[in-house]
Amino acid sequence: MNPLFLNNQVIVYLFSEAALLALTILLFAKIVKFLWFWDFRSYSNRQLKLEKEAYLAMTIATLLFTLKSVLLIFFVHTIDKLSLIIPGAMCAAGVISANSYGMDLLFIKLTVIFTLLLFLIANSYDLQAKTYPLFRFKSWVLIIASGLIFIEFFLDISYFTHIDTSTPVSCCSALFGNLEGANPLPFGLDITKLLLLFYMLYLGTIIALTLETKTITLLTLLLFGVIAYYGVVYFFGTYIYELPTHKCPFCMLQREYYYVGYLLWGSLFFGLFFGVIWVIMSQVGYNITKAKWASMLLLTLFVALCSLYVAIYYSKNGVLL
Amino acid sequence: MKQILKILLTVILLVVVAILLLSVLKKDAPIVVVKGNLAQKPLPIKLNKTNDTECAMLIKTTRNAAEVVAPDGRTWFFDDPGCMVKWLESKPFKEQVKIWVHTIDTNRWIDGKKAKYGVKDHTAMHYGFGAREKENNETIDFKQMQLRIYRGETLANPKFRAKLLGK
Amino acid sequence: MLNNSFFYFFTLSLFKNRKRYFAIVTISTLVIFLLSSVLFLSDSIKYSINSQLELEPDLIVQKRLGGRVVPLDESIVDTIAEIYGVSQVTKRVYGRYYFDKEYSALIFGVDFLDEQSSKALAKLLNREDLKRFLSSESMLVGEGVFNYFKSHFYPKAYNFLTPSGKIKSVKILKVLDRRSNLFSNNLIILPQELAKEILGLKSNEISDIALNVPNPDEAANIQRKLEGLFLNAFISGKREMQKEYENLFNYKGGLFLALYLIVVMTLSLILYQRYSLANSLEKREVAILRSLGWSIKDLLGLKALENIMLVLFSFTLGLFLGYLYVFILKAPLLSELFLGKNLQTQIEFLPHIDYLSLATIFILYATTFLSAVLIPVWRVATTEPKEALS
């Protein structure tokens, strides 16, 4: 028995995840039924029942999206609190890297939220049209979402059961700081090239979105996501903390930094989400200009915010870190 | 307008690909493991370019360095024989490996399993076991050194430090 | 969607069905109340401790034999003070004095020669009292100790029995501020020499040594040095303490929570049952609305809003009751579980609300409630007008 399981937050978190898992199983069963028996032209009793059940699926998905988003924030804060119990951990970064499941778990959580958001958008368009043209598409989205939620739950359990409270973990500066001699950046980049790529890809994404080229948009969006993550952790973050050695994606979510992390990561993720949603939806025949504009706006906000921190630091101190 | 944007996008994409290619091709990551050392000979360590696998520090000197060669030719490098023993503990192939240690008395690579180890030498991670070729009345053999590392009876333990160094 | 008629109908149905909701809200409020009072209390104590933890010395050196703490020799202080990077080395003398089998107090001896201690003492006492404290054999006591003395007919002075068999009469100089009861309730502050005599320590012996390490990077190194100092040295650090407290409170709060999970599960079952028994009246209502042109989506929205209102209502009410119980009524009964019972007096808890605890309660409750009522609500909302009205 791990003392973590007596932490209030961990108990509630796992309990809520389990409750949501139960709903997901129900959702999954319904969707499989839809995909099997759905026939819009039929007037049979079964079809009528299925159409009613579609509303249940919709309600469950809405609830899942809301609660999963809340639970993500809750999860990050819980992890941060746990750093008091786990030796060596200073903040959430150390705890999340206490075993190999942590980072995967975070990533899965984001994808779950993304797929559910995609479903909600597709669903609202689907309900407006009277013939359910997107029915199959949105069902598949939900199938993927529920699959991801199953994996997420598995990772939740594995993550919390595999945290050892007796062996020390690394604190964030050791994890994200330069390990001796090793280059932590992907593709063997250095900071200058990373920044160059960061702004280039941002520009490329905006242009690709304006030109409405689907493949290139998707490509630049995904690449920008990766580069932006590293850019924030290894460059822009140090300006938020005003400390060249503090490289951590989590600390900026704390009060000391005015919760700016929520704005920063939120604008990045939702910018990416809406961009990808625009690509996927235009692939199935809906050109949602709102999503496109939202994506452009959020990504611009993200880049502006990052650059602003550097600019403010420079104007205050006259030097760069 | 649209044409200009298209050209701009192409240029940007080209630059991005170019930067990525350039960076990927330029290799400057530190060495952690070398493959293909089937002869199981001690390899020269590229100083300041090689990471100790256990403690993740750069190896800055060959003094007290150690190498482990697996039967399939993979070679790992260490800056302290203590690190090497600790790392090897959990490996399934720990009985089959070839171990090389750099001695402090004769300054050459010898078989780690046959070497003698001092107990209060100055080593990189302060375990205190310096490899020697010649035996003296304070040295211990490999098996004993291994046991002491597992048990934590090293200079890194303050109680033992006080006992061994007499202060 | 939130146009006037929708809102009007929403409030109408909320109040019209209040009898049906009454039981649900009552049970939910009770559950939230119990849970929130436990979490409020543990958070408040944790907060009080954490707010003072900076004053706790970075490291404490003790001597242990067979797990028991034994007195240290004073001379080791000089050796420690010589270690580079160590500051504020303080000799501490303290221990428990048992009045009888059940009640005890903590005796703490102040070292007047220590600069830090005398400064802190000067803050507690005015000049006149300080002089008297220094010159005569007198003590400062916490409120709990004072109450015990009073009830045992020692209103002015107490006769301590030293281990050597002598009776030491010590005057009560002052009762400590009652606001500090959380830390001082069973505390007796004495001059160090007197404390040693009552605790049975020899004149060159002390209980332990507290010291600070200003540079945190040095701490591990210095701890290692101290451990090598003498054979039975036992060093504990501030961070360890913090972890210990965190675990302890987690344990107490978590045990409660684990029990509550069962309550919450039962609650969800009750909710499910109750909502499944939607009467024909409600079905008819839905049917009328649908034939008036409401879509299923609108109806689901109406029902969702109704339930969210119930959640918010019982959540706020339960929280309010919990707050009243802990911070206004000072948590009778419950405080004993967290602090134990010895020399009872009133203790004031700092009203500190941890937003994470609030989120914890809310998430637990909202998830259960909404998941439990989801299916019954959907069933009602999708009732066909035909089958309900026929």
Added chain:
Amino acid sequence: MVKEFIVLASILILFILSMLLHSLLFDTKGSKSAYRSIVALTHIVEPSFAPSSFEPIIRKGKKSRTNSIYPELPQINYLDFAYAQ
């Protein structure tokens, strides 16, 4: 019924506000400085209530090993928040 709803909602908001007001107006600073004056002298940060009979068993900075199934957890009767030692 809208009126009743608004009345109810405002009562709830009043509850929240009164809680907030109480916690803001509470003399936290005074209590903290009272704690501080004691802790600065003793350097012991531990709540002082305790059932005395458990005290000698458990000591600060040391895990209680008395629970053989879950050695890392304190016992169920681990109530002593005592000044240890």
